[in-house]
Amino acid sequence: MSKGLLIVLSGPSGVGKGTVCTALRSQVPDLVYSVSATTRSPRAGEVDGVNYFFKTREQFLEMIEHDQLLEYAEYVGNYYGTPRDFVEKTLAEGKDIILEIEVQGALKVKEKFPDGIFVFLMPPSLDELKDRIKGRGTESQDTIDHRMSVAVDEINLLQHYDxxxxxDKIELACERIQSIITAEHCKIRK
Amino acid sequence: MSKGLLIVLSGPSGVGKGTVCTALRSQVPDLVYSVSATTRSPRAGEVDGVNYFFKTREQFLEMIEHDQLLEYAEYVGNYYGTPRDFVEKTLAEGKDIILEIEVQGALKVKEKFPDGIFVFLMPPSLDELKDRIKGRGTESQDTIDHRMSVAVDEINLLQHYDxxxxxDKIELACERIQSIITAEHCKIRK
Structure with a gap:
């Protein structure tokens, strides 16, 4: 049995990680999605263990303490993190698992899981990324400038990825990621 | 422009390198085929520079002397080799080039071209390989045994490959090799 692979899909905010990840999962039903843990309350329709593992603050802090998270971060007063046991259990079953995560989180995962396949999703150009960030809504010029500067810093972290x-197009990006997964399964580990 | 890649397709005799290489070339017309140099005489229909670069023995020995071959071997009284300049010219143009070659030759190419992508074509099983070697014609049991033992020795060289x-099926093998090429173009060189 070929061992399962952890595929970490990351990239700057606005690049389309979520869209590509959703498309990929619909094309590759065998690809398991890494479900995050969070302390925020479930929204209508969200299912525990499918959308998130919903945890109390106490439970989450205990997971941190026992090194049960591959990474975590606090965002607008709530914790979000990647449970280690779900990833390890999936890989042990010989299944591939994909983790969609922002750049800083991906680098933390790499520290704990250097054997993961780290894929950086790139905008076709910085102009294109700016359009996508602008296109999201009615954000101020300051916010857009700030998010662009963060994105450029993140793109400079590219060399830490595989x-x-x-x-450029969702279908093409998905095909490339599927090729990477196929190639990695053919790779001779030394 | 993405730099061209040298893909070295190798594997034991009887595994189907030639068939897979031909199928791959018909599916990927942009993939350049590395044309060998030889001292043997052209057969009917063979075109210089397409099937082989036909050389005199003197020319071939001169190519060896000037390190103009990535590898060479003598077989049934004739020389065969891989001209370095054709490979380098193709890569410099940003094109991928595929070299189909037996295992020992591939390892020699690796010494001169460590950046190549070394793909080892595997039989689905040793029994399957034996059937293919037998199926080629009316070879004696001794010949079959010898070729099987060479094949097993060659499979043990797998760890030198990428x-x-x-x-198992030509189409599947071709898809995997195409995936490897796509993935290698996405790879971040460090």
């Missing part, structure tokens, strides 16, 4: 995939 | 591709 692969760069340009998200 | 990828192992099982040739």
């Amino acid at each position: 692969y760069a995939v340009v998200n | 990828y192992a591709v099982v040739n």
Whole structure:
């Protein structure tokens, strides 16, 4: 049995990680999605263990303390993190698992899981990324400038990744990621 | 421009390198085929520079002397080799080039071209390989045994390669090799 692979899909905010990840999962039903843990309350329709593992603050802090998270971060007063046991259990079953995560989180995962396949989703150009960030809504020029500067800093972290995939078209980006997964399964580990 | 890649397709005799290489070339017309140099005479229909670069023995020995071959071997009284300049010219143009070659030759190419992508085509099983070697014609049991023992020795050289591709079905083997090429173009070189 070929061992399962952890595929970490990351990239700057606005690049389309979520869209590409959703498309990929619909094309590759065998690909398991890494479900995050969070302390925020479930929204209508969200199911525990599917959308998130919903935890109390106490439970989450205990997971941190027992090194049960591959990474975690606090965002607008709530904790979000990647449970280690779900990833390890999936890989042990010989299944591939994909984790969609922002750049800083991916680098933390790499510290604990250097054997993961780290894929950086790239905008076709910085202009294109700016358009996508602008296109999201009615954000102020300051916010847009700030998010662009963060994105440029993140793109400079590219060399910590294994692969760069340009998200010019969702289907093409998905095909490239599927190729990377196929190739990694053929790779001779030394 | 993405730099061209040298893909070295190798594997034991009888595994189907030639068939897979031909199928791959018809599916990927942009993939350049590395044309060998030889001292043997052209057969009917063979074109210089397409099937082989036909050389005199003197020319070939001169190519060896000037390190113009990535590898060479003598076989049934004739020389065969891989001209370095054709490979380098193709890569410099940003094109991928595929070299189909037996295992010992591939390892010699690796010494001169460590950046190549070394793909080992595997039989689905040793029994399957034996059937293929037998199926070729009316070879004696001794010949079959000898070729099987060479094949097993060659399979033990797998760890010098980057990828192992099982040739269970030609289309599947081709898809895997295409995935490897796509993935390698996405790879971040460090």
